[in-house]
Amino acid sequence: MLRLLAAGLIASAAMIGAVRIASADPVTITFRFNDTEEEVRGAIDEFQKENPDIKVELQRIGWKDARNQFLREAAVGEGPDVAHVAQVWVTEMGDAGATLALDDLIQKDPPPNGFADFAAQDLAKGKDGHIYGLPWTTDTWAMVYRTDLLKEAGVEDLPATWEDLRKDSEAVHKKTGKAGFGFPAGSSASGAMWFLANFYWWSHGKELIVQKPDGSYAIGLQPEDVVEAMNYYKQFMDGGDNPQSNLAASDAHDPAIMQALVTGDQAMAAMPPNTYKEVLKAYADANPDKPVPFASGPFPHQDNTKSSMIGGRMLVINANSKHPDEAWKFVKFMASQAVFADYYRTQFPAQTSLLKQIDFGAPLKGFAEQFPYARTWGAYASGPVPIGTLWNATQRAFGKALSGQVSTEDAARELLAEIGKQMP
Amino acid sequence: MRERLFITTMLLPSMVLLALFYGYPIFDNLRISFTDLSLLGMKKGGNWIGLANYRELFRSGDLGHILFNTFIWLTATSVLLRLLIGLGIALLLNTRALKMLRLASIARFALLIPWATPPIVAVVIWRFLLERNGFVNEALMGLGIVHQPIAFLADMRTVWPSIMAIMLWNTVPLIALSLLSSLQTVPEEYYEAAELDGATNWQMFRFVTLPFLMPALLVLGLMSVFWSFNNFVYVWLATGAGPGTFTNVLATEVYLKAFVDFRLGYSSAIGMVMAAVMGAFGILYLRLVARRQLEETL
Numbered sequence: 001m002l003r004l005l006a007a008g009l010i011a012s013a014a015m016i017g018a019v020r021i022a023s024a025d026p027v028t029i030t031f032r033f034n035d036t037e038e039e040v041r042g043a044i045d046e047f048q049k050e051n052p053d054i055k056v057e058l059q060r061i062g063w064k065d066a067r068n069q070f071l072r073e074a075a076v077g078e079g080p081d082v083a084h085v086a087q088v089w090v091t092e093m094g095d096a097g098a099t100l101a102l103d104d105l106i107q108k109d110p111p112p113n114g115f116a117d118f119a120a121q122d123l124a125k126g127k128d129g130h131i132y133g134l135p136w137t138t139d140t141w142a143m144v145y146r147t148d149l150l151k152e153a154g155v156e157d158l159p160a161t162w163e164d165l166r167k168d169s170e171a172v173h174k175k176t177g178k179a180g181f182g183f184p185a186g187s188s189a190s191g192a193m194w195f196l197a198n199f200y201w202w203s204h205g206k207e208l209i210v211q212k213p214d215g216s217y218a219i220g221l222q223p224e225d226v227v228e229a230m231n232y233y234k235q236f237m238d239g240g241d242n243p244q245s246n247l248a249a250s251d252a253h254d255p256a257i258m259q260a261l262v263t264g265d266q267a268m269a270a271m272p273p274n275t276y277k278e279v280l281k282a283y284a285d286a287n288p289d290k291p292v293p294f295a296s297g298p299f300p301h302q303d304n305t306k307s308s309m310i311g312g313r314m315l316v317i318n319a320n321s322k323h324p325d326e327a328w329k330f331v332k333f334m335a336s337q338a339v340f341a342d343y344y345r346t347q348f349p350a351q352t353s354l355l356k357q358i359d360f361g362a363p364l365k366g367f368a369e370q371f372p373y374a375r376t377w378g379a380y381a382s383g384p385v386p387i388g389t390l391w392n393a394t395q396r397a398f399g400k401a402l403s404g405q406v407s408t409e410d411a412a413r414e415l416l417a418e419i420g421k422q423m424p
Numbered sequence: 425m426r427e428r429l430f431i432t433t434m435l436l437p438s439m440v441l442l443a444l445f446y447g448y449p450i451f452d453n454l455r456i457s458f459t460d461l462s463l464l465g466m467k468k469g470g471n472w473i474g475l476a477n478y479r480e481l482f483r484s485g486d487l488g489h490i491l492f493n494t495f496i497w498l499t500a501t502s503v504l505l506r507l508l509i510g511l512g513i514a515l516l517l518n519t520r521a522l523k524m525l526r527l528a529s530i531a532r533f534a535l536l537i538p539w540a541t542p543p544i545v546a547v548v549i550w551r552f553l554l555e556r557n558g559f560v561n562e563a564l565m566g567l568g569i570v571h572q573p574i575a576f577l578a579d580m581r582t583v584w585p586s587i588m589a590i591m592l593w594n595t596v597p598l599i600a601l602s603l604l605s606s607l608q609t610v611p612e613e614y615y616e617a618a619e620l621d622g623a624t625n626w627q628m629f630r631f632v633t634l635p636f637l638m639p640a641l642l643v644l645g646l647m648s649v650f651w652s653f654n655n656f657v658y659v660w661l662a663t664g665a666g667p668g669t670f671t672n673v674l675a676t677e678v679y680l681k682a683f684v685d686f687r688l689g690y691s692s693a694i695g696m697v698m699a700a701v702m703g704a705f706g707i708l709y710l711r712l713v714a715r716r717q718l719e720e721t722l
Contacts, residue, residue: 068463068683075466096464186578187666189684245556247578247667256556386464392684400668403580411668414485 026052027326032059032080034066035346040334043343047333054326064190067093067388074098074318081321082330087123087135087314088377088387094125094132100317101130105328111335117351119310120376127382133314134331135350139272141195141252141299141308142370144279148293149267152176158297158366162200165268165300166235172267173241179266180241182257184249185233187399189392191250193233195309196270197394199299200229202375203307208390208419211379219419226412230401237402247403250395253278261294262286270299272311273367274346280363296366298373306375312350385422393418450699457692463683470689477693486669486677494673497584498655502591503648507641509592510599515633517600518607532601539597546594547661551577554586578667587671591658595651599644606640607633639713646709653702674698 033040037060044056059080061069067089073079075098085093093099106115111134115121118135126132143165145158153172159165169180184192201207201221210220236242249256252271260266262282271279280292301307315331317324333339337357340349349355360368380387397415401408457477461470481487513535522528538546553559554576561573576586610633618628656675659665665672665680672680674694682691 071463071466071686075463092464097467186664187668188664189680243556243573243575245573245575245578248555248575248663250664259557386686389685392680396666396669399666400670403578403667403670405580405668405670 026055027323028055028057029082029321029323029326029330030057030059030080031082031084031330032061032066032070033084034061034063035084039344039346041343043334043339046338046343047330050333051329054329056330070318071096071098074320077320079318079320081318081323081327083316083318084136085133085314085316087120087133087312088381090124090133090314090316091126091381092386093316094130095127098319099132100319100321100324101126101132102134102317102328103131105317105324106131109328109332111332111351112337113351113353117353119350119352119355120312120314122378123376123381124314133316134335136313136315136335137344137347138310138312138350138355139274139347140310140312140367140370140374141199141270141272142276142296142366143299144261144269144271144276144294144296144366146261146264146267146293147295149176149178149264153267158295160300162203162232162300166232169236169241169268170239173239176267178264179243179260181236181268181270182242182246182260182266183233183236183270184251184254184257185237185242185247185399185402186250187395187403188250189388189395191395192252192270193250193398193402194391194394196233197229197398198309199270199307200232201225203299203301203305205302205305207379208394209379209383209385211383217379217383217423219416219423221416223409223412223416226397226415227408230398230408230411233398234402234408247399258282264293273348273364276364276367277346292363294363296364298366298370301373306373308370308374310371310374310376313347314350384424385419389422390419453692453695453699456689457696459689461688461692463686463688466688473689477690478697480690481693481697486672489669490672490674490677493671494653494675497588497671498659498673499649499652501584502588502652503645505588505592506596506599506648507645510596510644511603511637511641513596513600514603514607515629517604532604535597535600538593539595539601541594543594543657544661547590547658550586550590550593551662577663580667580670583663583667583671587658587662590662591652591655594658595648599648602644603637603640606637610636643713646705646713649705650702653705654698 031040031044037058040058044058048054048056063086066083066085070079070083070085071093074093074096079098083099090099094101111117115131115134118124119138120135121131124131124133124135143158149172150156150158150168153168153175155168155171159168165181172178172180183196187193198208204225206225207220209217211217237244237247245256246254252269253275257266257269258275258279261269261279276294276296280294283292283294299307315334317327317331321327334344335349335351337349337354340347340354348358355371377387380390393415397411397418400406400414401411405411406414456470458472458474459470460473460476516522517528517531517535522531541549555561556573556575560576561570564570565573574582576582614632615628618632623631654675655673656679659671659673660676660679663671665676675698678691678694678698681687681694
């Protein structure tokens with residue numbers, strides 16, 4: 001009888017335990033995403049369906065505050081489990097101890113085709129050689145054109161040199177009265193002039209930060225290189241083919257620029273593919289029966305130089321995360337082919353194998369042509385000055401020059417002095 | 425003696441709270457200002473570098489421009505205009521004509537709308553209004569005043585007046601309503617007596633109204649200095665301190681250095697300089713206003 005009672009008690013205890021395990025609350029991880037919720041909502045729902053034991057709480061924050069907010073939180077043991085970050089932030093975040101080294105997780109549970117399949121691997125690593133982020137998307141910039149306006153201005157081929165770009169922009173403005181190359185000339189700390197300045201320098205075989213053979217870093221530009229780039233872009237402002245009001249715009253997706261492209265008030269712009277896709281969609285929505293008068297093309301370059309960046313986003317896991325395994329499972333899922341095919345269609349994946357499967361289509365052909373002439377930030381990201389500082393200083397200097405606050409010579413001198421002050 | 429002890433005891437909790445919530449952050453900020461603490465190095469902390477941040481700040485080539493923007497545009501111009509426009513509106517609201525037409529209450533209510541609008545919303549609204557295709561440009565072009573849209577927040581000729589317009593729209597109502605309440609305390613007999621003595625409108629304003637308004641003007645003026653000098657929202661949201669660094673002020677410089685360049689130590693040094701300037705204003709305020717009020721009360 002006693003034996004029976006004991007067996008009954010053991011069985012009951014085991015059942016209670018099993019029920020407890022079965023009804024255990026799912027692990028909740030937080031994912032901080034910096035673009036619109038609708039871009040990832042479907043993918044998150046799908047992940048939760050496939051992994052009922054993991055609940056993903058979506059947090060949203062604007063790009064402008066994302067980096068600072070994450071660093072502040074991580075420094076005091078807080079922050080989301082998984083964060084959406086720019087590729088160029090990963091090295092410094094890893095060095096700051098804000099993000100988790102992913103080496104063990106990658107080794108234990110590697111992504112399909114391994115880590116070697118991902119672009120921008122150099123930017124995913126910290127100075128200690130560990131991997132701190134998984135490249136998620138690529139957003140190489142290219143030029144986009146309103147072909148109808150180019151035709152009206154008598155421009156038959158897309159410009160292949162910086163001089164042609166200037167000439168064609170001027171021709172559009174003079175012959176049609178519309179804006180030519182309308183770029184965001186504002187000086188916001190994370191604005192687009194930074195990209196345009198670097199594309200110009202790179203295409204001429206120059207770069208702002210270089211790594212010397214002995215491993216040390218230096219400024220790779222002379223004042224005259226900076227002045228040349230500033231003068232080049234200033235011509236568009238002075239000639240009126242880039243409206244003065246674009247001094248108040250800092251981003252490629254500024255509504256003033258996107259709207260002008262859609263309405264045909266501007267012929268040329270520089271942007272990442274997701275912004276371009278939005279422009280194409282807005283045009284198609286407004287003109288349902290008309291053919292799309294857009295084309296894209298690479299930034300001017302020489303055969304042996306680059307003129308755009310392999311930029312994009314990465315996913316990182318917070319060093320303070322209490323659920324790194326679940327977070328890694330989520331990161332891997334978000335980088336899978338299914339997510340890009342079914343949900344996150346505004347972006348291109350960062351895996352070479354997935355990129356090869358994409359049919360870019362006619363309007364996006366220029367982005368495909370740009371890829372071989374795009375590069376990562378290399379020494380900029382691994383160098384001693386935080387990339388945000390380089391970015392801000394360049395933005396401010398170009399803003400000063402393009403608005404006429406100071407001469408291009410003074411702005412160039414100030415820029416190099418400011419960066420030089422922070423080089424060891 | 426017992427009374428003093430009682431007062432001290434009663435004040436003690438407030439003093440402790442003040443020391444905790446104000447004193448500690450100030451001293452910690454002062455400590456950070458002597459270090460090279462970076463946002464990327466918060467876990468390991470900063471190294472002690474003495475006065476290096478202060479030396480760099482005072483030798484910075486941009487400091488003169490930033491101080492000019494902060495003192496002349498952001499503070500002096502905005503405070504002066506705020507008081508003048510506020511006074512004008514208060515006088516208008518106090519006119520007999522407006523009262524007779526029973527418009528005073530409506531006008532007062534209308535005045536509350538911009539004041540009740542949060543600054544961030546005010547700036548966003550104004551940014552829309554001042555855009556290339558915004559209402560202001562459309563109106564100016566429609567009236568034939570300009571032929572090309574004006575880049576109000578990007579053109580160096582218009583950017584400060586535009587920021588001023590946003591600030592004034594949002595903050596003048598408080599000044600106007602405060603002055604209006606002071607105006608309503610002026611005894612009507614004073615005006616009647618002045619009128620009998622043959623005083624002109626200007627003389628009545630100068631010798632009757634203004635003396636009554638002076639205490640309020642002084643308090644509002646000094647308070648406005650505090651609000652304006654430290655203000656970050658209007659400039660940052662309207663222009664991001666641009667074009668270039670044309671509208672950079674001390675408060676935006678603190679933000680740029682701390683959260684763009686990640687130099688928390690240097691940024692703290694700027695913050696301490698700002699605190700010192702405000703401390704000087706605070707002493708002035710105490711001497712001019714608070715002490716007199718205290719004496720009058722006692």
